[in-house]
Amino acid sequence: MNQNDLLNTTCATIHDARQEMATMLEARPENYSLPQPLYNDPLMFRIDVEEVFQKEWLFVGMTSEIPAKGDYFTVEIAQNPVLVVRDADGSVNAFHNTCRHRGSRVCTEHRGKVANLVCPYHQWTYDLKGNLLFAGSEMGESFELKEHGLKKAFCKTAGGFIFVCLGKEEPEGDFDQFLSTLEEYMEPYDVENTKLAVESNMYEQANWKLVIENNRECYHCVGNHPELLNTLLEWDDTNDPRASQEFKDYCKDQAAQWDAEGIPHEHRSFGPGLRNRIVRMPLKKGTKVMTLDGEAGCKKMLGRIKNPQLGSMRILHLPNSWNHMQSDHFIVFRVLPISAQESIVTTKWFVHKDAVEGVDYDPERLRLVWDATNDQDRILGEENQRGINSVGYQPGPYSETFEFGIINFMDWYSETVQKNLKAK
Known part of the structure; x- marks a missing residue:
């Protein structure tokens, strides 16, 4: 086979794979996980890169x-x-x-x-x-x-x-509207006067979509995240179908305190599958931030914030980021694909720029909860990948109550890839 024949064969293979992906996404049963090739096939991964990570807005830092x-x-x-x-x-x-x-x-x-x-x-x-x-x-x-x-x-x-x-053109949609809201909701933190306190990079032997799926549900939290659940209330917001009246009342009380301080907190979401989403949620009663004991992680609070019990403002940006903004530090997460079955998860902790390490904050204490949680999630994701690689795997159903966040993600992913494939 000469070089031209090889090139033509490769192009035909990629063309066939693109058609196959479009067919699988169109035929995917609603609220079910994806067919196996979309989690482990190198050609399907290449298309993910071309149609998602080379065309959509990505959080980088x-x-x-x-x-x-x-x-x-x-x-x-x-x-x-x-x-x-x-x-x-x-x-x-x-x-x-x-x-x-x-x-x-x-x-x-x-x-x-x-x-x-x-x-x-x-x-x-x-x-x-x-x-x-x-x-x-x-x-x-x-x-x-x-x-x-x-x-x-x-x-x-x-x-x-x-x-x-990285696309040749900016993606269409309501991204600028999300950015405007993000600017408003982040104003209390005065990010320009923060600094990076510590950073971690974790390699996970799992497809990037499995990393995001795991993040979009807390169905697994009780059995796997004891450190995180010292402070985190697993409900997504007051619209969560599992939310109790007690939780809604607690949110109402906390919201009154945030309103008194002029802190934005209403749920705002944009795009298909709620791809861009901002909501402030309280942490467990008696806790301030996501440290092991729930007490302050840094002695200096951020920006104009005065209330240490600010809860966590959760910011989601698909395809590659979730974030927790708190009173004295904030945490950002970035997911990037490496191969069909490998991803890198970067976590960064930020504090007030005048905070002194060893005096105002201890990096090890600051990162303990999410280091543990990230590693627990890595194990879950890698075992998920190993099971999906089996000849016995077939797509399974998502819970509409416990896993609605994954359903939203899959709706966004499927719609976005199909749209971008058709635009070729």
Whole structure:
């Protein structure tokens, strides 16, 4: 088989896989898990990457991670290296982290600070807006610097959150409306005056969708998350079909306190499958934040917040993030795919920028609950993946009361992929 024959065979295989995926999603029984190939097949994973992670808005990090000119961090989105940097006028820019010379990564560290962006391979130099400044006389007199700037990725910020999109066009929808609400709801935290206290990266041998599915239900919590349930009330909000009257009354009492302080808390959601969702929920009575004993994790509260019992403002962004905003620290989670059966879950804890480690907060104490919870979820996800790989697997039903969050996710995933496949 020559090279052209191989290329044509590969293209035909991918084309067939795309049609197969569209057929499976269209035929999927409502409120059931997905067919096996959508959890473990490399070709189906490639399509997920192309139609979700290369076309949709993704959460990558927080603006307070890059507070000053030249501060940057890097992230790998399914073999797509991305660079996020703060420029001289304070804007946050995202670029494909690949040199316009021969494609080497420009920034090789996870985070850092630079005056200009210099590729270590041949020293091509870009400014913080991606313009090529220097390529050397070796390129010849006819070489045009302005035609070889770094390729930009779409980038938007709101309430301290940074989102990027790797697509050729911005996705349609109500994302800007979500960002406007996010800006409003995050105002009390004054994110620009926070700092990253600690970060973890956990590799999970499971498809990215299984990671998200596990997060979207607490059906498994009682049997698996003792540390988390010291403080967390498992109901999603007062509309949760399992919510008791006692819980609703408790929420009403807490809401009155939040209203008195001017803290937004009403449930707001946007997009199919509630893909973007914000709601503030109280924690268990007598607890303040998600530490093992429920007591403060940091002595300095965030922004203009005065009430230590602020509960947790839960922010969901599909396909790759969930977050908990509390009175004295907040926690953000990012999921990115690596392969058909491997994902990376990044967790970051933020505190007031003036908080002193060892005096105002202890990183180990701050992270204990979610380190334990993440590892428990990793084991669950990996066992889920192993079972799905079996010849005995067939899609099973979701509970409409305990697993409605997964149903919402699957509705969003199915609708989004089918729409993007048809747009080809």
